[in-house]
Amino acid sequence: MTMRKNRSWNRRVWLVGLVVLVHAAAAGAGEAPGWVALFDGKSLNGWKASENAGTWSVRDGCLVAQGPRSHLYYTGPAGGGQFKNFELEIEAKTQPGANSGVFFHTAYEAKGWPSKGYEVQINNTQAGRKGYRELKRTGSLYAVRNIAKSFVKDGQSFRMRICVVGSRVRIHVNDHLTVDYIQPPKPGRTPNRAGRILSRGTIALQGHDAKSVVSFRRIAIRLLGDKTDSAKPKRASDKGYGLSENLMDRVAGSYLPFVDYHVHLRGGMTVSKAIARQAVTGINIGVLRNIGKGWPIETDAQLATFLDSVSDRPVFVGLQVNDRGWHKTHSQKLLRRLDFVLGDTMIMPMPNDDSPPVKLWQSKQYTIDDPEAWMKRYVKHNLRVLAEPITILANPTYLPPAVKDRYDKLWTDARMKQVIQAAIDNHVALEINAQSGLPHERFIRLAKKMGAKFTFGTNNFKDNAIDMSRCFKAIKKYGLAKKDMYVPEPKQPRTK
Numbered sequence: 356m357t358m359r360k361n362r363s364w365n366r367r368v369w370l371v372g373l374v375v376l377v378h379a380a381a382a383g384a385g386e387a388p389g390w391v392a393l394f395d396g397k398s399l400n401g402w403k404a405s406e407n408a409g410t411w412s413v414r415d416g417c418l419v420a421q422g423p424r425s426h427l428y429y430t431g432p433a434g435g436g437q438f439k440n441f442e443l444e445i446e447a448k449t450q451p452g453a454n455s456g457v458f459f460h461t462a463y464e465a466k467g468w469p470s471k472g473y474e475v476q477i478n479n480t481q482a483g484r485k486g487y488r489e490l491k492r493t494g495s496l497y498a499v500r501n502i503a504k505s506f507v508k509d510g511q512s513f514r515m516r517i518c519v520v521g522s523r524v525r526i527h528v529n530d531h532l533t534v535d536y537i538q539p540p541k542p543g544r545t546p547n548r549a550g551r552i553l554s555r556g557t558i559a560l561q562g563h564d565a566k567s568v569v570s571f572r573r574i575a576i577r578l579l580g581d582k583t584d585s586a587k588p589k590r591a592s593d594k595g596y597g598l599s600e601n602l603m604d605r606v607a608g609s610y611l612p613f614v615d616y617h618v619h620l621r622g623g624m625t626v627s628k629a630i631a632r633q634a635v636t637g638i639n640i641g642v643l644r645n646i647g648k649g650w651p652i653e654t655d656a657q658l659a660t661f662l663d664s665v666s667d668r669p670v671f672v673g674l675q676v677n678d679r680g681w682h683k684t685h686s687q688k689l690l691r692r693l694d695f696v697l698g699d700t701m702i703m704p705m706p707n708d709d710s711p712p713v714k715l716w717q718s719k720q721y722t723i724d725d726p727e728a729w730m731k732r733y734v735k736h737n738l739r740v741l742a743e744p745i746t747i748l749a750n751p752t753y754l755p756p757a758v759k760d761r762y763d764k765l766w767t768d769a770r771m772k773q774v775i776q777a778a779i780d781n782h783v784a785l786e787i788n789a790q791s792g793l794p795h796e797r798f799i800r801l802a803k804k805m806g807a808k809f810t811f812g813t814n815n816f817k818d819n820a821i822d823m824s825r826c827f828k829a830i831k832k833y834g835l836a837k838k839d840m841y842v843p844e845p846k847q848p849r850t851k
Contacts, residue, residue, distance in 0.1 A: 386575055390444075391433040393558065394418050394574040401431025406466045410562040417448075417570035420455060420562035428463045429558040433576060439555040440579035443517040446572045447477060451509045454481045454489070454563035456497065459517060460556040469559055471550040473499065475517055475526055477561075477569060479507050480845050490612045490842055494526055494533030494669055498548060499604055500637045502533050503612045504694070505845035506669050512572065521585035522553060525634075533669050535590055535634040543601035545608055591631035595820025596638065597827060603637035611830065612842045615823065616641035616671060616695060616747055617786065617812025621651070624818040626665050633670065638823065640670045641695060646685070647677030655686045662692050671843060673697055675749070679712075682744050694843040697786075697812075698745035701753055703736045715755040723757045730758075730765045734773060741777040747810050747841070748778060749786045752794040762795065775802045784808040784841035789823045799833055808841040 386392050393401065396416045404411050410422030420427070430436055438459065445457060454477070461472030476495040483489035494515070495502045507513045507528060516527040526534040538553050560571060606613050618629055618640050626642055633640045644661055646652040652661060652674070665672050673695040676682075682690065690696075704710040705721040713720045723729045741748060751774065752766050775798075778785055785807050787799065791814070794802075802809070811826040829835060 390575045390577045392573070392575050393429055393431060393433060394571065399427075401429060402427050403430045403463060404428075405464060407562070414570070417572045418560070418574070419568070419570045420560065421568045422562060423565050425562040426458070426464070426469055427560045427562070428461070430463070434578055436557040437555050438557065438576065438578065440520045440581065440583050441518075442577045442579065443558065444573065444575050445515045446512055447515065448512045448570050448572070449477060449479050449507075449509050450568040452481045453509065453567045453569045454478045455567060455569040456561040456563075457515070457517065458559040458561070459519065460554050461559050462556050472554070472556050473497070473524065473551055474561070475515065477515075479505050479509050481567070482845075490610065490837070492845070494528040496524060496526060496534045496536055498608050498610070499551065500534045500536050501607045501610075501612070501639075502669055503614055503639045503842055504669055504671050506531075506667055519553070520579060520583050523585045523590075524553070528669065529667070531669050532630055532634045535631070536637070539600045539604075541601075543604045543608070548608065591635045592820070593635040595822060596636050597822040597824035598636060602827065606827075606830070607637060609837070611835065611837050612639065612840050613637070613826075614639040614641060614671065614811065614842065615813050616643075616673065616697060616810050617749060617788070617814045618642050619675070619815055620644055622815070622817035624815060626668060626670065628818055629670055630668060641673050642670050643673040643675050643697060645675045645677055646681060650677050655689055658685060658689050662689060666692075671695060675699070676743070676745065677702055679739065679743070695746045696744065697747045697749050698740050698743060699749040699753065700733070700737050700740050701750065703733065708732065715753075718756045723755070726758045726761055726765060730770070734770050737774050738777050741774070741781050741783055745783055746843070747784050747786055747812075749812060749814065750788050750791050750793045751785045752798050753791075766798070768797070768801065771798050771801050772805070775805050775807055778802075779805060779807050784810045786810050786812045787826055787829050789813045789821055789825050792825070799829070803833055803835070803839060809835060809839055810841050
């Protein structure tokens with residue numbers, strides 16, 4: 356080996372050794388091999404605050420944000436503060452009303468909100484202020500993939516893991532996948548969010564406002580090479596839902612909450628599949644089971660088992676009620692754990708009000724000899740259902756097969772307005788169903804004009820993808836905005 360080669364070799368060995376020493380010094384005790392601690396638990400060394408630096412302090416081994424808006428940027432030695440592919444793990448705890456976030460691929464700015472890079476949201480219960488309602492909860496990729504369900508408990512530590520490889524971003528909260536996003540070649544961004552794209556950069560923590568308190572105990576990073584396979588682990592499919600490039604990016608950027616509240620856990624669909632589907636599509640999900648005599652849930656014990664099986668997950672949890680009087684026969688304590696209750700008008704007494712209920716879609720069980728007389732009874736049935744403590748009316752204006760071809764004649768404007776007003780008075784949202792074509796355009800336009808709230812739903816029977824193009828088109832066709840959509844109020848998840 357020549358003298359020049361020896362010098363070159365020795366220089367490379369020295370550089371590698373220096374990197375190892377720097378990483379080892381930064382890592383501190385307790386980090387697994389390959390992981391580097393970005394916070395030493397004692398000081399703000401390696402971090403630089405923007406405006407209002409007094410917002411940041413170290414207390415009891417935690418990095419605490421409490422005070423006016425400020426962002427704390429990592430400026431330490433790990434990776435030269437320029438991260439591209441990495442895994443970042445954070446242990447944090449929020450106090451009620453906290454609002455914070457973790458930025459990546461960002462750069463120091465002395466004032467304002469970081470304009471470069473993505474933000475992963477931390478917000479469990481802050482409702483928003485001055486007429487603005489916050490619907491981007493902990494685990495959201497802010498304004499790109501929004502999680503509408505608040506599923507992390509204030510006052511308790513939670514774990515967040517952010518993994519960026521190539522164009523893929525994965526976010527886990529308490530080991531639940533919230534986002535599995537692939538940035539398209541030309542991501543659709545509004546002008547004020549043009550910098551919300553992948554590149555490389557540092558990490559920043561957010562102190563949002565004076566009323567927000569959040570503490571970070573562990574902040575550690577593991578650098579990943581440029582050749583890391585972004586296809587691993589295998590990603591759930593996002594095909595078949597009616598998505599086009601940038602569609603959900605635009606919906607999320609408009610802050611309109613897009614939630615499918617009509618996902619039954621049946622036919623192979625599980626809550627784990629629902630979570631994976633939500634993560635790859637950006638379509639938030641509400642999972643449910645049917646409750647009533649002869650349905651999957653008949654007793655409070657079965658209801659409790661269902662609730663326990665889906666609690667503290669990043670999906671809304673509900674029931675579809677099939678018996679009248681359900682709210683009087685089941686535990687109020689259990690029912691209060693639900694995010695929503697979905698009802699419909701597809702089961703009613705036939706041939707008269709004193710008869711046993713029948714499933715209207717099973718046309719062989721009954722006859723309708725006088726459609727007008729039946730319709731008067733049916734409108735009253737709609738009003739009875741709407742008077743129950745449901746939150747969503749599924750398939751509004753449903754008609755059974757025997758009279759389906761008389762929709763425009765039977766569903767007069769007066770009858771529609773009667774049902775819509777009852778929904779408004781009882782705080783019940785009206786579902787726009789992706790499959791059934793219900794309700795029809797006239798009903799939707801009347802409902803929007805009258806000030807009703809809406810939801811989207813698919814009503815699956817299996818675990819297959821369902822095209823939601825009708826719901827996406829409804830946003831533009833009817834001018835639906837955030838204020839028109841129903842979203843349950845956040846509630847603190849149950850402590851186990």
